[in-house]
Amino acid sequence: MAVSGIGPYDPQNIFAKILRGEIPCNKVYEDDWVLAFHDIGPKAPSHILVIPKGAYVSFADFSAKASAEEIVGFSRALGAIARELGLEEDGYRVIMNVGPNSGQEVPHYHAHLLGGGPLGALIGGPGAARAGAG
Numbered sequence: 001m002a003v004s005g006i007g008p009y010d011p012q013n014i015f016a017k018i019l020r021g022e023i024p025c026n027k028v029y030e031d032d033w034v035l036a037f038h039d040i041g042p043k044a045p046s047h048i049l050v051i052p053k054g055a056y057v058s059f060a061d062f063s064a065k066a067s068a069e070e071i072v073g074f075s076r077a078l079g080a081i082a083r084e085l086g087l088e089e090d091g092y093r094v095i096m097n098v099g100p101n102s103g104q105e106v107p108h109y110h111a112h113l114l115g116g117g118p119l120g121a122l123i124g125g126p127g128a129a130r131a132g133a134g
Protein backbone atom coordinates (compact mmCIF):
# COMPACT_ATOMS: atom_id res chain seq x y z
CA MET A 1 0.00 0.00 0.00
CA ALA A 2 1.31 3.45 -0.88
CA VAL A 3 2.45 5.61 2.01
CA SER A 4 2.88 9.31 2.68
CA GLY A 5 6.23 10.74 1.63
CA ILE A 6 6.10 13.53 4.19
CA GLY A 7 5.68 11.69 7.46
CA PRO A 8 5.49 11.46 10.34
CA TYR A 9 8.32 8.90 10.54
CA ASP A 10 7.21 5.47 11.74
CA PRO A 11 10.08 3.75 13.62
CA GLN A 12 8.32 0.40 13.12
CA ASN A 13 8.71 0.48 9.30
CA ILE A 14 10.50 -2.53 7.83
CA PHE A 15 13.70 -0.70 6.86
CA ALA A 16 14.01 0.76 10.38
CA LYS A 17 13.80 -2.83 11.65
CA ILE A 18 16.51 -3.89 9.18
CA LEU A 19 18.73 -1.02 10.37
CA ARG A 20 18.26 -2.12 14.00
CA GLY A 21 19.11 -5.73 13.05
CA GLU A 22 15.64 -6.99 13.98
CA ILE A 23 15.06 -8.30 10.43
CA PRO A 24 17.80 -9.75 8.20
CA CYS A 25 18.81 -8.37 4.82
CA ASN A 26 21.11 -9.43 2.02
CA LYS A 27 23.70 -6.71 2.63
CA VAL A 28 26.01 -5.42 -0.09
CA TYR A 29 27.51 -2.36 1.65
CA GLU A 30 27.49 -0.42 4.91
CA ASP A 31 29.26 2.66 6.22
CA ASP A 32 28.56 5.46 8.72
CA TRP A 33 25.82 6.93 6.52
CA VAL A 34 24.10 4.16 4.60
CA LEU A 35 23.12 0.54 4.44
CA ALA A 36 22.64 -1.12 1.04
CA PHE A 37 21.00 -4.48 0.42
CA HIS A 38 19.33 -6.52 -2.33
CA ASP A 39 15.67 -5.76 -2.97
CA ILE A 40 13.53 -8.73 -1.98
CA GLY A 41 11.54 -8.45 -5.25
CA PRO A 42 14.12 -7.51 -7.87
CA LYS A 43 12.91 -5.58 -10.93
CA ALA A 44 16.27 -5.83 -12.76
CA PRO A 45 19.22 -8.26 -12.81
CA SER A 46 20.80 -6.01 -10.18
CA HIS A 47 18.36 -4.25 -7.84
CA ILE A 48 19.88 -2.73 -4.72
CA LEU A 49 18.22 -0.52 -2.11
CA VAL A 50 20.39 2.17 -0.57
CA ILE A 51 19.01 3.67 2.65
CA PRO A 52 20.33 6.35 5.00
CA LYS A 53 20.91 5.43 8.64
CA GLY A 54 18.97 8.50 9.75
CA ALA A 55 15.18 8.51 10.21
CA TYR A 56 13.80 10.10 7.03
CA VAL A 57 10.51 9.21 5.37
CA SER A 58 11.46 9.93 1.75
CA PHE A 59 13.69 11.95 -0.55
CA ALA A 60 11.44 14.94 0.18
CA ASP A 61 12.12 14.61 3.92
CA PHE A 62 15.83 13.79 3.48
CA SER A 63 16.60 16.63 1.05
CA ALA A 64 14.90 19.14 3.35
CA LYS A 65 16.17 17.98 6.76
CA ALA A 66 19.35 15.90 6.45
CA SER A 67 22.70 17.51 7.21
CA ALA A 68 25.15 18.29 4.42
CA GLU A 69 27.33 15.44 5.73
CA GLU A 70 24.47 12.97 5.49
CA ILE A 71 23.57 14.09 1.96
CA VAL A 72 27.16 13.89 0.75
CA GLY A 73 27.66 10.55 2.50
CA PHE A 74 24.55 9.13 0.86
CA SER A 75 25.43 10.37 -2.64
CA ARG A 76 29.04 9.20 -2.46
CA ALA A 77 27.99 5.77 -1.20
CA LEU A 78 25.34 5.36 -3.90
CA GLY A 79 27.86 6.15 -6.65
CA ALA A 80 30.51 3.93 -5.08
CA ILE A 81 28.12 0.97 -4.80
CA ALA A 82 27.18 1.25 -8.49
CA ARG A 83 30.88 1.41 -9.38
CA GLU A 84 31.81 -1.54 -7.16
CA LEU A 85 29.01 -3.63 -8.65
CA GLY A 86 30.37 -2.92 -12.15
CA LEU A 87 27.25 -1.05 -13.28
CA GLU A 88 28.88 2.15 -14.56
CA GLU A 89 30.05 1.06 -17.99
CA ASP A 90 26.72 -0.27 -19.25
CA GLY A 91 24.73 2.18 -17.16
CA TYR A 92 22.14 2.08 -14.43
CA ARG A 93 19.08 3.89 -13.10
CA VAL A 94 18.36 5.41 -9.69
CA ILE A 95 14.74 5.79 -8.58
CA MET A 96 13.43 7.43 -5.43
CA ASN A 97 9.70 7.08 -4.91
CA VAL A 98 7.98 9.81 -2.87
CA GLY A 99 4.42 9.38 -1.67
CA PRO A 100 1.19 8.02 -3.15
CA ASN A 101 1.57 9.00 -6.84
CA SER A 102 4.90 7.18 -6.97
CA GLY A 103 3.61 4.06 -5.21
CA GLN A 104 6.12 4.39 -2.35
CA GLU A 105 5.53 1.43 -0.04
CA VAL A 106 8.18 1.72 2.66
CA PRO A 107 8.24 5.00 4.64
CA HIS A 108 12.01 5.12 5.15
CA TYR A 109 13.93 6.98 2.42
CA HIS A 110 15.55 4.62 -0.09
CA ALA A 111 17.09 4.81 -3.53
CA HIS A 112 16.51 1.93 -5.92
CA LEU A 113 19.73 1.20 -7.84
CA LEU A 114 18.83 -0.78 -10.95
CA GLY A 115 21.16 -2.21 -13.58
CA GLY A 116 22.76 -5.31 -15.00
CA GLY A 117 20.76 -5.21 -18.26
CA PRO A 118 18.53 -2.97 -20.39
CA LEU A 119 15.98 -1.25 -18.16
CA GLY A 120 13.33 -0.28 -20.71
CA ALA A 121 11.16 2.84 -20.61
CA LEU A 122 11.65 5.35 -17.82
CA ILE A 123 8.14 4.90 -16.43
CA GLY A 124 4.98 2.93 -17.15
CA GLY A 125 1.41 3.11 -15.95
CA PRO A 126 -1.31 5.74 -16.19
CA GLY A 127 1.01 8.74 -15.91
CA ALA A 128 3.02 7.56 -18.91
CA ALA A 129 -0.19 6.93 -20.91
CA ARG A 130 -1.46 10.46 -20.20
CA ALA A 131 1.89 12.01 -21.02
CA GLY A 132 1.86 10.32 -24.43
CA ALA A 133 -1.79 11.13 -25.23
CA GLY A 134 -1.50 14.77 -26.15
Ligand code: AMP
Pocket residue numbers: 014025038039040041042049096097103104105106107
Ligand atom coordinates in the same frame (compact mmCIF):
# COMPACT_ATOMS: atom_id res chain seq x y z
P1 AMP B 1 9.06 1.58 -2.72
O1 AMP B 1 7.84 1.15 -3.47
O2 AMP B 1 9.87 2.60 -3.47
O3 AMP B 1 8.73 2.01 -1.31
O4 AMP B 1 10.00 0.32 -2.66
C1 AMP B 1 10.03 -0.57 -1.58
C2 AMP B 1 10.89 -1.75 -1.99
O5 AMP B 1 11.26 -2.46 -0.84
C3 AMP B 1 10.18 -2.74 -2.93
O6 AMP B 1 10.92 -2.83 -4.15
C4 AMP B 1 10.22 -4.05 -2.13
O7 AMP B 1 10.45 -5.18 -2.95
C5 AMP B 1 11.35 -3.81 -1.16
N1 AMP B 1 11.29 -4.55 0.10
C6 AMP B 1 10.25 -4.64 0.96
N2 AMP B 1 10.58 -5.37 2.03
C7 AMP B 1 11.88 -5.74 1.86
C8 AMP B 1 12.82 -6.51 2.62
N3 AMP B 1 12.48 -7.05 3.78
N4 AMP B 1 14.06 -6.69 2.12
C9 AMP B 1 14.41 -6.15 0.93
N5 AMP B 1 13.58 -5.42 0.17
C10 AMP B 1 12.34 -5.21 0.62
